[in-house]
Amino acid sequence: MTPTTPTPTAEENWLRLDRQICFSLQAASRAFNGVYRVVLKDLGLTYPQYLVMLVLWEQGALPVKKLGEHLRLDSGTLSPLLKRLEAAGLVRRERSARDERSVEVRPTEEGAALRERALQVPRRIAAATGFDLDEIRDLRERLDQLTGALDSAALDETPGCS
Amino acid sequence: MTPTTPTPTAEENWLRLDRQICFSLQAASRAFNGVYRVVLKDLGLTYPQYLVMLVLWEQGALPVKKLGEHLRLDSGTLSPLLKRLEAAGLVRRERSARDERSVEVRPTEEGAALRERALQVPRRIAAATGFDLDEIRDLRERLDQLTGALDSAALDETPGCS
DNA sequence: GGCCATTTAGTTGTACGCAATTGAATTGTG
DNA sequence: CACAATTCAATTGCGTACAACTAAATGGCC
Numbered sequence: 001m002t003p004t005t006p007t008p009t010a011e012e013n014w015l016r017l018d019r020q021i022c023f024s025l026q027a028a029s030r031a032f033n034g035v036y037r038v039v040l041k042d043l044g045l046t047y048p049q050y051l052v053m054l055v056l057w058e059q060g061a062l063p064v065k066k067l068g069e070h071l072r073l074d075s076g077t078l079s080p081l082l083k084r085l086e087a088a089g090l091v092r093r094e095r096s097a098r099d100e101r102s103v104e105v106r107p108t109e110e111g112a113a114l115r116e117r118a119l120q121v122p123r124r125i126a127a128a129t130g131f132d133l134d135e136i137r138d139l140r141e142r143l144d145q146l147t148g149a150l151d152s153a154a155l156d157e158t159p160g161c162s
Numbered sequence: 163m164t165p166t167t168p169t170p171t172a173e174e175n176w177l178r179l180d181r182q183i184c185f186s187l188q189a190a191s192r193a194f195n196g197v198y199r200v201v202l203k204d205l206g207l208t209y210p211q212y213l214v215m216l217v218l219w220e221q222g223a224l225p226v227k228k229l230g231e232h233l234r235l236d237s238g239t240l241s242p243l244l245k246r247l248e249a250a251g252l253v254r255r256e257r258s259a260r261d262e263r264s265v266e267v268r269p270t271e272e273g274a275a276l277r278e279r280a281l282q283v284p285r286r287i288a289a290a291t292g293f294d295l296d297e298i299r300d301l302r303e304r305l306d307q308l309t310g311a312l313d314s315a316a317l318d319e320t321p322g323c324s
Numbered sequence: 325g326g327c328c329a330t331t332t333a334g335t336t337g338t339a340c341g342c343a344a345t346t347g348a349a350t351t352g353t354g
Numbered sequence: 355c356a357c358a359a360t361t362c363a364a365t366t367g368c369g370t371a372c373a374a375c376t377a378a379a380t381g382g383c384c
Contacts, residue, residue, distance in 0.1 A: 239339095
């Protein structure tokens, strides 16, 4: 059939782009990002900023460290992001009195008020997926399971764990 | 139970971080990224660079435009990435003779040789997921379906489509 | 109290991802 | 041939991600 392509080994088949689940994953993640970009434009938020506000709406106020644990982000990402949210008047940052190392982040009045307008966001996003609630839940559970497996595998693989 | 929290409306429940499939998706994507970072360090590639090389190993050579279509990336992302791959000696970029606007990207000898060492990557990644082949395929199909739905929804939602 | 390991944010540097713009090359149309 | 519209890569600007580093603050230990 294709003399230039000798029968590919099983290993070579695995290198095909359309076999890479990580690629499908990233494509889906970016597709979500695109929809969020449109939906969140009204609120003046990027998608990561929206995630930060979600946590703050749930928790009221919490230190940068805790915020990073919830979102799996480190201070290198959060520090500039939070500065932009502060510049936009949506959050306030203040050193904790108990522990001067820690910085408490809390929504301002304006930031809290934004929640009202955000209530419609999940419905619009869910509609865009074309999935019903059970499918979404099922997919989410698989993904979380996948993340858990990858995280523990990363610990094993990490070279510098002497 | 919790008098400070009046019964949340259905809509408010949807704002909970742990309900956001996009978050699970992004977390999984970044977890993959972390595993790839470890596995690809030997090859001197980042994960997006690895994806580019996957396409080039499959296709041999192709213009930036086609590369971007395969990977869903635009020139703003690819141009600097390809420059780094060229600086690393893995690809060559040359203006197409037929169409001077187009730039053909092709693996160098060294880039093609790298494929040998990459053959082991998918197996190591697959092992890290803890999923078997059927589960991976099933998840990949769902994700691709999701991406398709989100892409067409984005077209509908885009404000500037007069 | 003095000392040191740890914790916490912030900063710097590198690398995407994407919108918007630029500029060169090509194509379609008269 | 002339000219407008289109195509293509590159560039610019902004916003994440994340590793590595810095510096301030804390807590345990003697």
